[in-house]
Every structure is written in structure tokens, then in C-alpha cells.
Amino acid sequence: MSATERTSGTPQPIGFSRSPLGVVGMVGRWIALFVAVVLFLLPFYLIVRNALSTEADITAPDWTLFPKDLQWGNISELFNDTQVPMARAMYNSAVVGVLGTAGQLLLASMAGYGLARIPYRHADKIFYAIVATLMIPAAVTFIPSFIVVSSLGWVSTLRGLIIPTLFSGFAAFLFRQYFLGFPKELEEAARVDGAGYFGVFWRIVVPNSLPFFAALAAITFIGNWNSFLWPLVIGQDSSSWTVQVAMSTFVTAQTINIHELFMAVAVSILPLVLIFAFLQRYLIQGVTQSGIKD
Amino acid sequence: MSFWLFVGPFVAGLLIFSYLPIIWSLVLSFFEAYNTVTPSKFVGLQNYIDMLTDHNFLSSLGTFTIFAVFIVPLTFVLSLALALLVNQVKIARAFFRSVFFLPTACSYVVASLIWKLSIFNGVRFGLANTVLGWFGADGIAWLSTVDPPWYWIPLVTVRLWLQLGFYMILFIAGLQRISPTLYEAAYVDGAKPGWQVFRYITLPQLRATSVAVLILNLIAAYQAFDEFYNLIGNQNYGRPPLVYLYNISLGSIQDLGHGSAGALILAVIIMIVTLLQSRIFGFGKAGD
Numbered sequence: 001m002s003a004t005e006r007t008s009g010t011p012q013p014i015g016f017s018r019s020p021l022g023v024v025g026m027v028g029r030w031i032a033l034f035v036a037v038v039l040f041l042l043p044f045y046l047i048v049r050n051a052l053s054t055e056a057d058i059t060a061p062d063w064t065l066f067p068k069d070l071q072w073g074n075i076s077e078l079f080n081d082t083q084v085p086m087a088r089a090m091y092n093s094a095v096v097g098v099l100g101t102a103g104q105l106l107l108a109s110m111a112g113y114g115l116a117r118i119p120y121r122h123a124d125k126i127f128y129a130i131v132a133t134l135m136i137p138a139a140v141t142f143i144p145s146f147i148v149v150s151s152l153g154w155v156s157t158l159r160g161l162i163i164p165t166l167f168s169g170f171a172a173f174l175f176r177q178y179f180l181g182f183p184k185e186l187e188e189a190a191r192v193d194g195a196g197y198f199g200v201f202w203r204i205v206v207p208n209s210l211p212f213f214a215a216l217a218a219i220t221f222i223g224n225w226n227s228f229l230w231p232l233v234i235g236q237d238s239s240s241w242t243v244q245v246a247m248s249t250f251v252t253a254q255t256i257n258i259h260e261l262f263m264a265v266a267v268s269i270l271p272l273v274l275i276f277a278f279l280q281r282y283l284i285q286g287v288t289q290s291g292i293k294d
Numbered sequence: 295m296s297f298w299l300f301v302g303p304f305v306a307g308l309l310i311f312s313y314l315p316i317i318w319s320l321v322l323s324f325f326e327a328y329n330t331v332t333p334s335k336f337v338g339l340q341n342y343i344d345m346l347t348d349h350n351f352l353s354s355l356g357t358f359t360i361f362a363v364f365i366v367p368l369t370f371v372l373s374l375a376l377a378l379l380v381n382q383v384k385i386a387r388a389f390f391r392s393v394f395f396l397p398t399a400c401s402y403v404v405a406s407l408i409w410k411l412s413i414f415n416g417v418r419f420g421l422a423n424t425v426l427g428w429f430g431a432d433g434i435a436w437l438s439t440v441d442p443p444w445y446w447i448p449l450v451t452v453r454l455w456l457q458l459g460f461y462m463i464l465f466i467a468g469l470q471r472i473s474p475t476l477y478e479a480a481y482v483d484g485a486k487p488g489w490q491v492f493r494y495i496t497l498p499q500l501r502a503t504s505v506a507v508l509i510l511n512l513i514a515a516y517q518a519f520d521e522f523y524n525l526i527g528n529q530n531y532g533r534p535p536l537v538y539l540y541n542i543s544l545g546s547i548q549d550l551g552h553g554s555a556g557a558l559i560l561a562v563i564i565m566i567v568t569l570l571q572s573r574i575f576g577f578g579k580a581g582d
Contacts, residue, residue, distance in 0.1 A: 036394065050412055059417075060419065110303070111301045113300055120295075129305075130308065137513060142540075145315045148311065233544060247407060261407060273399055
């Protein structure tokens with residue numbers, strides 16, 4: 001937003017704020033926006049088109065813009081395909097997404113609150129030990145983590161998928177920063193009434209921080225749902241595949257039909273599209289809060 | 295002790311699932327460890343020497359470098375451009391922001407499947423080849439042509455589609471933090487709206503955001519795995535470090551000794567580059 005429009009007081013051209021380049025610049029920007037919108041929506045169009053097409057429509061030499069008869073039967077075909085345990089994979093992803101998110105927020109928020117508010121001699125050292133883990137690039141740790149998880153016997157289990165991902169140093173760091181800025185007066189009022197740290201945290205701090213929790217929850221859930229490398233490493237047996245692993249395996253299977261795979265894609269992004277539709281405000285907050293570490 | 299009641303469970307988990315793996319992996323990197331997680335035969339630095347002279351490992355670092363050269367500047371420029379466009383639009387701003395942010399809902403697996411099977415499918419019914427056909431051009435086997443290396447086009451565009459919206463949000467937040475009085479002052483001083491204002495007000499004010507975007511983006515590029523794994527697989531081309539490490543440590547032969555050594559080498563490289571980058575950009579400098 002340029003401020004020139006306010007000082008100059010000239011009438012606004014339609015759409016953009018006062019363009020320095022005049023009409024040409026304005027038209028150019030609208031064209032750029034329009035092209036970008038088309039390119040960004042194109043893959044979504046392909047998902048819907050392919051998911052509701054017959055295989056013949058998709059592989060036809062001439063491009064079919066949209067299937068004439070929408071093939072809703074592709075849904076039951078997908079879930080009845082015995083080669084790909086899609087229903088099981090959806091269940092696994094849901095469990096990993098929900099428990100993984102809840103667990104991570106619970107552990108990180110308590111740790112963050114303890115570090116921010118409870119006086120302890122070595123609190124600084126603990127904090128540095130947590131921040132130090134942020135220096136280690138996350139994806140490089142998949143081999144070391146696999147070593148530990150496999151010696152615990154957790155390969156191909158939901159435990160193995162969820163528990164190692166619960167301890168996010170970054171989330172604890174974000175919560176600590178947030179709680180440092182939480183109004184102390186609220187907590188002190190409750191402490192005067194005789195509440196301990198535990199009571200203050202659960203009855204005052206958490207209920208008054210729900211937007212922050214929602215923001216981190218939305219972004220953590222999406223991360224868990226979409227994560228691929230760790231579930232691939234752990235999911236060596238098809239009973240423990242998440243949706244992402246199932247879809248990836250789907251491609252290499254010889255028998256796979258494109259329409260069925262795209263129906264799987266459509267089904268797999270549905271929960272996230274719902275989150276986008278209803279929680280986008282929190283999501284954008286979450287991105288802004290967690291994207292910049294300061 | 296209420297401190298430990300709050301912090302204890304988290305720290306215990308961090309010890310088991312962050313510190314212990316690193317230490318165990320460090321130990322294992324000095325041992326021979328095929329299909330086992332217990333150190334068997336001590337080999338000293340041999341795993342490290344093997345990895346640093348392994349042609350495939352070195353070429354995977356080369357693959358990463360090419361990838362970073364494309365993806366980091368393109369992401370920076372395009373996400374900033376989107377942010378400026380969306381920020382200046384007056385009608386339906388929320389709609390445009392949502393459209394560009396929406397791909398964040400898709401996983402790399404989902405996007406890779408769309409790219410591989412529908413857009414850059416090598417046979418005739420792929421969208422890219424269909425469009426080429428309209429212009430009378432021959433179809434291209436996008437993901438298997440090494441000379442010229444067409445496979446970079448799907449690899450780079452898939453990541454752009456997935457991540458531009460995320461970085462755009464960061465830039466929009468940065469733009470909205472710039473005080474309007476700066477623009478008013480520039481206007482009063484006679485600065486020309488457009489390039490001059492952008493160059494001398496907007497860009498310097500976005501310094502902290504820009505540094506964050508560059509660093510996050512480069513670290514993410516180092517850890518590229520999903521789209522390479524799903525689009526190319528384990529080939530001799532277009533194979534970044536993580537795909538190679540995945541294959542030696544969790545493929546048919548589970549060589550966790552060499553895998554650990556490779557992972558630690560990669561971790562050290564990422565940390566050095568991050569530190570250098572922060573130093574160059576003066577991250578945390580006063581006034582940011």
C-alpha cells in the first residue's frame with residue numbers, strides 16, 4: 001500500500017492503488033495477476049478433472065476439458081482396490097495428524113511456559129540445549145532417528161510414526177517467546193487466589209491463548225498430514241502407511257490407473273482444504289509467526 | 295519442583311529422540327554397520343573417506359547446488375512480486391492471497407503426482423506435451439531426458455508452486471510492518487513512486503524478512519527429498535543428497551555406517567552454509 005494516495009488526495013483508479021506507471025502499468029499488473037491465478041489453480045483443475053474421468057478420457061489423444069459424465073464411482077473403486085489400503089492409510093494419517101499435533105502442542109507449550117515463567121537456576125542452560133537442536137537440519141536426522149526407533153522395535157507402528165516427531169525444539173521456542181509476552185497481571189491475580197503454576201497455566205494462560213494455539217495447531221497438522229520422509233522410513237509394512245506413502249507407492253505399482261490415483265489425491269487433500277476454508281486466518285498467523293524466527 | 299513438571303517431559307523426549315540419535319549415529323559412523331544398528335567392526339574414519347571420495351555422493355551435492363541456484367533466486371523474486379501485487383490490489387485482496395496460498399495445502403507427494411502423471415507426462419496426453427502439440431512441436435519425455443536436462447523444469451516448477459504462497463505471506467507481513475510515514479516522507483521529498491520508492495524504502499525495510507526467506511529457502515532446498523524421490527526416483531541424474539543417503543542406508547543394503555557418515559557430513563555443510571549466509575547478511579544486526 002503506498003501512502004502517496006492519501007497525501008495526494010487524487011481519486012483512486014479501479015483496483016490498484018495509484019499506479020506510478022499509469023494505465024499501462026495497471027493493466028500490466030492485472031494481466032500478471034490473472035496469469036498467476038490461472039497457473040496456481042491449474043493443478044487443482046487437473047485433480048478434479050482426472051479424479052472424475054474415465055481412464056479413456058484421460059489418455060485420449062485430444063485434451064478433454066472436463067469429463068462429460070462425472071465418474072463418482074471412482075471413489076468406491078479407490079476404496080475397494082485391495083492393492084492399495086487407502087481406507088487404512090486415511091485412518092493412519094488422521095491418527096498421526098491429530099495425536100501428533102495435540103502431543104506436540106501439549107509438550108511444547110508446557111515446556112515453553114516453564115522456561116518463560118518458572119524461576120530455576122539452570123533454566124538458561126536447558127533453554128540453550130533446546131535451541132541447539134534447531135541448528136541440526138531436521139531432514140538429516142532421519143537416519144539417526146531410524147536407528148533409535150528401530151532398536152525400540154517401533155518400525156511399522158503408529159508409535160514410531162508419532163512419538164519421535166513430538167519434541168519440536170522450534171515449537172517450544174515459539175511458545176516461550178509467546179509466554180514471555182503474556183500479560184503477567186492476569187497470572188498474578190490467579191496466584192493471589194492461591195493457584196499454583198499448574199492451575200494458572202491451565203485455567204488462565206491456555207484459555208487466553210487459544211488463537212496462538214490454533215495458529216500453531218493448524219500449521220502443525222498440515223505439516224504432519226503432508227509429511228513424507230519419516231512415514232516412508234518407518235512405514236515398511238503397508239498396514240502402517242500414511243496417505244502420502246500409499247499414494248507414492250501407488251505410482252510405482254504397475255496396475256495403477258490414473259483416474260484412481262487422482263481420486264486418492266482428491267480424497268487426501270480434502271481435510272486440508274477444509275482447514276483452509278475455515279481456519280485460514282489462524283493458518284496465515286501461524287505461517288507469519290513461525291516463518292520468521294524473531 | 296514445578297519447573298521439571300513443565301519442562302521435564304519435553305526435555306526427556308528431546309534427549310531420546312534428538313540427542314541420542316545424533317550421538318548413536320556419530321558412533322555408528324566410525325563402524326561397519328550393515329543391516330544392523332549395533333556397531334560391529336571399528337573402521338575409524340574410513341566411512342567418511344569413502345563418502346568424500348564417493349562419486350555418487352559428490353554428484354548429489356552437485357545436483358543440490360544446481361537446484362539451489364535455480365530455486366532460491368526464483369522463489370525470492372517471484373514470492374516478493376506476488377506479495378507486492380497482492381498488497382497493491384484493492385479488490386478481492388483476500389481472494390488473491392488465498393489462491394496463491396492454497397497450494398500449501400498440497401503435499402510434495404500430491405504435487406509430484408500431478409506433475410508426473412498429468413502435466414509433464416512424457417506420453418501424448420500430458421498437458422505440457424498437449425500444449426506443445428498445439429504449436430506443432432514434438433512431445434518431450436520430461437522426466438527422463440538428461441540431455442538437455444529437461445527434468446529440471448518439473449523439479450523447479452513443482453517446488454515453486456508449492457512454496458511461493460508461503461514466502462509470499464512472509465513478505466506481505468513484512469510489507470505491512472513498513473510504516474506509512476516513510477512513504478509519506480519519501481513523497482514529500484519528491485521520490486518518484488515506483489522503482490525509486492521500492493529500491494530505497496521498500497527493499498531496505500524488508501531486509502529482515504528477505505534474510506529469513508533466503509535462509510529458510512536454502513535450508514529447505516538442501517533437504518529436498520519428496521519431489522525428487524517421487525518424480526525421478528533413484529537415478530544417476532537429478533539425485534540430491536537425501537535421496538542418495540536414503541538409498542544407501544535404507545535401500546536394499548542397509549548400510550547405516552556410511553549413511554550416518556554421509557548424514558553428518560551433510561549436516562555440517564548445511565550448518566556452515568547457514569552460518570556463512572547469516573554472517574554475510576548480518577542477521578541480527580542492530581536496526582533490523
